[in-house]
Amino acid sequence: MASKEYLDAIVNFRTALDKFGIGKTYLVLCLDTECVEGAKANDVIAYGGYRMNSKEKDGDFHVPVARAKVRAPNSIVSHLSWRPISTSSTAVTTLSCSTQMFI
Amino acid sequence: MLDADVYLTGTRHPLSGMRPLADPSWEIQFQCDWWDASQDANVNIGWYWARPTNAVRELFVRSAEIWNKTKNWDQAIMNDVRSEMVKEGSLTFPKSIVLGHEDYVNAMLVDWRDFYFDQSRVADWNNKHVMVHYTGIFNVLKTVIAKHFGQWFVEDYYTQSPRLLQPINISGTTNQVIEQIALSVHLAKTSGRTFMWPLGVNHTCSLENPQWWHATTTAVVEARLVEAQISWVEDTYLFNRKRYTEKDLELTTIPFADGSQTLEQAWYSLIEKCQTTVASVVQVDFFQVNTDRLRELPPIRELIEQMGLTTCQCVWLPDGGCWFPHGCVNC
Numbered sequence: 001m002a003s004k005e006y007l008d009a010i011v012n013f014r015t016a017l018d019k020f021g022i023g024k025t026y027l028v029l030c031l032d033t034e035c036v037e038g039a040k041a042n043d044v045i046a047y048g049g050y051r052m053n054s055k056e057k058d059g060d061f062h063v064p065v066a067r068a069k070v071r072a073p074n075s076i077v078s079h080l081s082w083r084p085i086s087t088s089s090t091a092v093t094t095l096s097c098s099t100q101m102f103i
Numbered sequence: 104m105l106d107a108d109v110y111l112t113g114t115r116h117p118l119s120g121m122r123p124l125a126d127p128s129w130e131i132q133f134q135c136d137w138w139d140a141s142q143d144a145n146v147n148i149g150w151y152w153a154r155p156t157n158a159v160r161e162l163f164v165r166s167a168e169i170w171n172k173t174k175n176w177d178q179a180i181m182n183d184v185r186s187e188m189v190k191e192g193s194l195t196f197p198k199s200i201v202l203g204h205e206d207y208v209n210a211m212l213v214d215w216r217d218f219y220f221d222q223s224r225v226a227d228w229n230n231k232h233v234m235v236h237y238t239g240i241f242n243v244l245k246t247v248i249a250k251h252f253g254q255w256f257v258e259d260y261y262t263q264s265p266r267l268l269q270p271i272n273i274s275g276t277t278n279q280v281i282e283q284i285a286l287s288v289h290l291a292k293t294s295g296r297t298f299m300w301p302l303g304v305n306h307t308c309s310l311e312n313p314q315w316w317h318a319t320t321t322a323v324v325e326a327r328l329v330e331a332q333i334s335w336v337e338d339t340y341l342f343n344r345k346r347y348t349e350k351d352l353e354l355t356t357i358p359f360a361d362g363s364q365t366l367e368q369a370w371y372s373l374i375e376k377c378q379t380t381v382a383s384v385v386q387v388d389f390f391q392v393n394t395d396r397l398r399e400l401p402p403i404r405e406l407i408e409q410m411g412l413t414t415c416q417c418v419w420l421p422d423g424g425c426w427f428p429h430g431c432v433n434c
Contacts, residue, residue: 006107008257009246015256016111066170066177069104069148 001050001068004034011042029068106149108237108245110254112229120206120233121152122197130156132200134207134236136178142196146185148178149236150207158193208232211239215248216430219319220303222342225252240428241418244326247300250337253346261344264352266383267336269299271356272390273320277414277432279394280304280323285410286370286403288332290387294377298329299384300338308434322430325415332410341384355382359392366393367400 002010010028017023027045030036031052039046050068111117122129131153133146153159165184170177188194204212218224229252237245249255270287273280284301291298304320307313320338329335337343341352357376360369377385398404414432417425427433 002107009107012255012257013105013107013109013111015258016113016254017117019113019256020116022117063174066174069177069181 001029001031001065002035002039003031003052004038007035007038007042010035010039010044014042014044031064031068104148104151104153106236109150109234110237110249110252111234111256112232112254113256114230115206115233117233118152120202122200128197129200130154130194130198131159131162132202134209135201135204136182136209136238138212140201140204142199142201144201145182146178146201147209147236147238148181149238150202150234158188158198162188162194205231206233208235210235210237210248215252216319216322219251220317222339229253239426242327243330244321244428247321247326247335247337250343251300251339253339253343255337255343258347261340261347264340264344264383265297265334265336266295266385267299267340267352268294268296268377268385268387269338270301271386271388272305273301274305274315274389275394276307276310277323277434280306280320281412281414282394282398282407283389283392284320284324284329285407285412286397287387287389288329288410288412289406290374290377292333293374294380294385296377296385298333298335299340300335302338306432308432318432319430321415322432323414325413327416328412332412352383353381354384354386355380356386356388358388358390366396367403370397370400370403 014023014026017026024045027047028035028039029050030039030046030048031050033048033051036046036048036051050064052064056064121132131151133148134150135144136147137144162181162184165188166177166181169175169180169184173180185194185199189196189199215228218228235249235252235254237248240248268287268291270283273283273287275283283304287301288298290296301320303317304323305315306318306323307315341354357373357380359373360366364372373387377387398407415428417427417431420426
């Protein structure tokens with residue numbers, strides 16, 4: 001779960017994965033629209049199905065993070081910023097973070 | 104699944120410390136969240152690798168049911184459910200695995216200040232581990248520390264260097280260090296430069312019977328407040344960029360005062376020098392600068408107050424407790 005504040009960290013992590021040839025197995029769960037668009041602009045697959053509502057944006061940051069961590073999405077592909085080239089052959093790395101990562 | 108405050112060291116494949124996909128023995132592997140990395144230890148849900156098995160689905164479904172009712176800390180809930188399922192026999196080792204600290208570092212459990220300034224030991228640390236999960240520190244400080252340790256891999260960041268200003272020889276009490284950082288940030292802003300964190304500061308809690316130690320700058324100054332003022336690069340930026348380019352940046356050191364001027368004249372002269380110097384990197388030398396006398400000058404005192412920097416602040420936890428980040432001087 002990444003919000004817009006973490007775009008640089010998202011790109012850095014993908015770059016680190018690229019060193020091992022697995023940058024394309026990386027998917028970011030975005031908490032806001034800017035994250036989806038920023039990820040897309042940097043060729044990172046993003047899922048927008050966990051975006052925060054206005055109440056969550058001003059509330060406890062644990063809630064949207066936990067909502068995404070402990071609940072499986074119903075249909076991950078329908079919310080992807082773009083279709084992955086392949087997610088079937090290897091493990092998929094998913095990035096999770098909040099606007100103020102706790103631990 | 105990983106949290107955004109996980110940084111790969113870049114020296115080992117991310118999965119190299121875990122059982123491989125081809126090994127059918129495991130169903131979920133977690134980072135450890137306790138000093139003793141036994142299979143009974145608490146897990147950290149900021150790094151795990153899960154298979155879509157029935158037991159793993161049950162782990163998440165049961166956790167979600169509890170979380171929906173209680174909205175308690177998700178990690179504590181998953182630890183409780185995992186423990187129950189281990190006792191019930193559906194997630195006994197090796198179906199559920201707690202990973203070792205030797206591969207997946209939980210920063211909260213390591214005193215990285217021990218080797219912070221020793222590049223050789225930093226290199227050893229990076230070579231040994233797969234990743235570092237920066238728990239126990241908060242906000243932008245995670246990035247400041249990860250970049251310091253060379254865990255930033257975006258080439259343009261190093262090859263397209265901005266003009267930089269770095270204060271050096273910063274020394275004093277907490278307030279004096281904060282004031283020198285505030286003045287440095289102001290100099291960087293007024294000269295159109297990016298702030299490069301100093302490689303530590305000499306800090307003492309008191310000038311009466313002082314005990315000096317070389318502290319990380321962010322142990323004295325709240326990084327979040329500096330970031331609110333100016334863009335920055337890490338204290339080891341010049342070292343780290345050598346991985347990407349052999350082209351050195353021209354560096355000039357400017358003493359804060361040369362002794363021939365009043366302190367006020369020296370300050371305004373310094374502003375002008377920082378603005379007119381063409382070198383890519385300006386180091387402003389604060390050696391023996393009397394910050395207390397500087398603060399007596401109204402324009403400088405006002406500038407420092409407007410900057411609003413403070414020492415590192417505690418973070419309020421969900422249980423109402425106040426957590427001081429790793430290394431905070433707190434004096």
